[in-house]
Amino acid sequence: MTPKPRSLALSLAAASALLLSLTACATSAAHPVPSSSPVTSSTADVASCDGVTVIVDTGDLEVADDPSKTVCVTTTDTILGTDAIAKAGITTVGTTTYPDDVVCRVDGVPAETTDLPGADGATYHETCADMPPATAYWGLWVKPAGGTWDYAQTGLPALELNPGDSVELLFTLDGAPASPAP
Numbered sequence: 001m002t003p004k005p006r007s008l009a010l011s012l013a014a015a016s017a018l019l020l021s022l023t024a025c026a027t028s029a030a031h032p033v034p035s036s037s038p039v040t041s042s043t044a045d046v047a048s049c050d051g052v053t054v055i056v057d058t059g060d061l062e063v064a065d066d067p068s069k070t071v072c073v074t075t076t077d078t079i080l081g082t083d084a085i086a087k088a089g090i091t092t093v094g095t096t097t098y099p100d101d102v103v104c105r106v107d108g109v110p111a112e113t114t115d116l117p118g119a120d121g122a123t124y125h126e127t128c129a130d131m132p133p134a135t136a137y138w139g140l141w142v143k144p145a146g147g148t149w150d151y152a153q154t155g156l157p158a159l160e161l162n163p164g165d166s167v168e169l170l171f172t173l174d175g176a177p178a179s180p181a182p
Contacts, residue, residue, distance in 0.1 A: 081159030101155030
């Protein structure tokens, strides 16, 4: 007797869910959260950070409660991006479609009431439902120790940072700034 298509689809879905669960467990075990402590630093002190430098830069976005800052998260171990951001005291909000992989708000910025430029030239308010438009978004940048800035190839949950690395959340508004300051 051959299985019915619906039964086969349900079995495959269950197997996929189990595989994803096991992968998540394996990833957590392979990357324990290191003991780290945040140390607030000025931009001049970034080179002397004994750990991972976390930077928030709102770029040209004008906001009353600007969350821009630079924090050194002291660590001697590899740390995930989400852990570095949390240990730096920064709160991020993802989107409904991409809950952890796309950053929509950093410490409440931009607020849902902030006027942002839309692709058609009209203003809009970010609801964090889906991917923000290319005219107004938080870019995730990484800089390996001794290297140069580049867009992160993964979201914060999978981003592995080593001591000496830097990570920056940079708000890009109408294409500026195009990249973090050196």
